[in-house]
Amino acid sequence: MTTTNNLRFGVIGAGRIGKLHAENIATRIPGVEVAAIADVDLNSAQELAARLHISVAAGDYHTLLSDPTIDAVAICSSTDTHAKIIIQAAQAGKHIFCEKPIDFDLAKIDAALDAVEKAGIKLQIGFNRRFDPNFKKVRTMIAEGKIGTPHIIRITSRDPAPPPISYVKVSGGMFLDMTIHDFDMARYLSGSEVVEVYTAAGVMVDPEIGEAGDVDTAVITLRFANGAIGTIDNSRKAVYGYDQRVEVFGSEGMVQAHNNTPDNDIFFSADGVLSAKPLYFFLERYTESYIAELKEFAQSIRENTAPPVVGIDGRIPVLIGLAARKSHLENRPVKLTEVG
Numbered sequence: 001m002t003t004t005n006n007l008r009f010g011v012i013g014a015g016r017i018g019k020l021h022a023e024n025i026a027t028r029i030p031g032v033e034v035a036a037i038a039d040v041d042l043n044s045a046q047e048l049a050a051r052l053h054i055s056v057a058a059g060d061y062h063t064l065l066s067d068p069t070i071d072a073v074a075i076c077s078s079t080d081t082h083a084k085i086i087i088q089a090a091q092a093g094k095h096i097f098c099e100k101p102i103d104f105d106l107a108k109i110d111a112a113l114d115a116v117e118k119a120g121i122k123l124q125i126g127f128n129r130r131f132d133p134n135f136k137k138v139r140t141m142i143a144e145g146k147i148g149t150p151h152i153i154r155i156t157s158r159d160p161a162p163p164p165i166s167y168v169k170v171s172g173g174m175f176l177d178m179t180i181h182d183f184d185m186a187r188y189l190s191g192s193e194v195v196e197v198y199t200a201a202g203v204m205v206d207p208e209i210g211e212a213g214d215v216d217t218a219v220i221t222l223r224f225a226n227g228a229i230g231t232i233d234n235s236r237k238a239v240y241g242y243d244q245r246v247e248v249f250g251s252e253g254m255v256q257a258h259n260n261t262p263d264n265d266i267f268f269s270a271d272g273v274l275s276a277k278p279l280y281f282f283l284e285r286y287t288e289s290y291i292a293e294l295k296e297f298a299q300s301i302r303e304n305t306a307p308p309v310v311g312i313d314g315r316i317p318v319l320i321g322l323a324a325r326k327s328h329l330e331n332r333p334v335k336l337t338e339v340g
């Protein structure tokens with residue numbers, strides 16, 4: 001039996017992002033708690049549960065789904081498990097927070113979204129960058145008309161180091177794994193839908209990434225339904241740290257969001273001028289956003305309102321990613337209508 005009025009979460013997947021979400025739910029978000037953690041690697045589940053003083057650690061996530069005291073699950077397992085777990089969790093009546101992407105396959109995404117609709121539960125997708133205070137402010141200024149009509153949207157998104165090749169091989173490729181956040185950001189900032197993409201991509205960082213069938217460097221041009229034009233520039237390796245910037249230029253002005261740094265000290269000497277590098281990677285850069293997204297998810301459950309990032313917001317960036325990949329492979333602009 002539930003002994004508090006807290007929303008009780010089950011966390012599925014105790015890897016990089018599962019650890020972060022479990023810790024946030026357990027310690028940083030009022031009114032929620034972690035009831036149980038599951039991972040196919042039982043040791044990972046047990047270690048995380050012990051660290052956070054959670055009594056239930058399972059090797060099989062069905063243990064969480066059949067527990068009537070659990071209100072919601074956070075799906076943080078590998079991408080290829082998301083769609084199946086969404087369907088089963090929805091059928092078990094659990095609200096669902098699911099990490100991006102829902103899946104690489106549109107038919108599987110549609111089946112998952114169908115199950116969510118039938119069950120009438122809440123589903124939020126983990127596009128955390130929308131909850132970054134800087135990007136949120138840029139979005140608000142655009143929505144308030146401060147820069148007039150947006151004409152050009154520029155997104156720079158470069159990782160400090162590529163993931164292991166084992167991860168690259170199951171990641172769905174850079175467009176669906178990494179750029180997917182930027183496709184979501186493009187929709188979020190522009191308030192319009194992408195209708196066509198043109199990709200120039202290659203392997204500049206690590207030949208092994210190319211041998212695994214993926215790319216590590218890309219510039220993607222986007223055309224939006226409202227006529228605006230965008231560019232996304234990606235690299236899997238920026239030697240100076242995690243480079244996350246946006247700029248939106250419009251008829252009445254421009255708004256930019258720069259990188260976050262650990263401090264804003266600037267050292268001047270005879271050799272030059274030195275300031276801190278950007279915060280290292282997503283865990284450091286987007287700390288606040290991971291807390292804010294789950295706070296809003298919990299609020300949407302409590303107040304029975306729509307979550308801020310719903311299922312269709314999970315589907316469309318996958319569609320854009322598939323079009324970007326097709327454009328790269330066929331070396332031509334691709335309309336979204338061509339892929340789904």
Ligand SMILES: NC(=O)c1ccc[n+]([C@@H]2O[C@H](COP(=O)([O-])OP(=O)(O)OC[C@H]3O[C@@H](n4cnc5c(N)ncnc54)[C@H](O)[C@@H]3O)[C@@H](O)[C@H]2O)c1
Binds near residue numbers: 099127
């Ligand atoms: N929003 C973000 O910023 C962000 C950042 C990183 C990862 N992600 C997403 O989160 C997901 C996980 O990524 P990660 O980097 O944490 O990966 P990871 O490999 O570190 O962790 C995945 C965990 O899931 C477990 N797992 C696999 N199948 C399972 C199953 N059937 N049941 C229970 N556990 C299972 C694995 O044993 C592993 O511990 C991916 O979909 C990724 O795209 C999102």
